[in-house]
Amino acid sequence: MTEKLSDTARETLLPPLTANGWTVSEDGKKLSKSFKFEDFPEAFGFMTRAAIYAEKWNHHPEWSNVYNTVDVDLTTHDVGGLSALDAKLARKMDQLI
Amino acid sequence: MTEKLSDTARETLLPPLTANGWTVSEDGKKLSKSFKFEDFPEAFGFMTRAAIYAEKWNHHPEWSNVYNTVDVDLTTHDVGGLSALDAKLARKMDQLI
Numbered sequence: 712m713t714e715k716l717s718d719t720a721r722e723t724l725l726p727p728l729t730a731n732g733w734t735v736s737e738d739g740k741k742l743s744k745s746f747k748f749e750d751f752p753e754a755f756g757f758m759t760r761a762a763i764y765a766e767k768w769n770h771h772p773e774w775s776n777v778y779n780t781v782d783v784d785l786t787t788h789d790v791g792g793l794s795a796l797d798a799k800l801a802r803k804m805d806q807l808i
Numbered sequence: 809m810t811e812k813l814s815d816t817a818r819e820t821l822l823p824p825l826t827a828n829g830w831t832v833s834e835d836g837k838k839l840s841k842s843f844k845f846e847d848f849p850e851a852f853g854f855m856t857r858a859a860i861y862a863e864k865w866n867h868h869p870e871w872s873n874v875y876n877t878v879d880v881d882l883t884t885h886d887v888g889g890l891s892a893l894d895a896k897l898a899r900k901m902d903q904l905i
Contacts, residue, residue: 752863755856755859758852759856766848766852771874775870776869776872777870
């Protein structure tokens with residue numbers, strides 16, 4: 712079951728992500744990061760790797776790509792905020808760069 | 809050489825695209841289309857196919873993806889507007905859905 716992160720879970724899960732370039736939106740409902748790559752193949756390769764996990768975990772990013780940049784927003788609409796899946800996908804994306 | 813589309817070229821190249829769901833921005837500098845798919849794998853599969861041509865032709869879209877939707881903007885920054893490459897990539901994308 713996907714549940715909204717508790718305050719305690721946020722205090723555990725979010726700081727390592729914000730230390731790694733993720734930002735939490737003002738309303739606390741969204742994790743965002745802008746990834747920069749060498750060129751388009753590198754950027755799209757990253758998206759492809761991330762897409763496989765997104766589908767596997769049935770948790771999909773909202774993202775955009777302009778040449779070597781990939782802007783990612785993560786949120787869990789079902790819970791109206793952040794869930795453990797957002798933190799999990801964010802961590803995975805950082806491993807996939 | 810990439811050149812800005814002449815008025816004559818626009819009259820030839822753009823109507824088949826707008827008839828197929830593309831819109832030209834008010835300033836005439838951008839072609840846009842929102843593609844809808846069955847699900848995320850279909851949407852991302854489309855992006856992957858399009859990415860290969862984008863890189864091959866060294867002409868990259870500005871695009872975003874949310875689950876089964878892919879929103880595409882095409883423009884040619886080098887010429888400050890639309891070039892034949894935008895029309896070519898738009899046509900190709902329509903073939904790749």
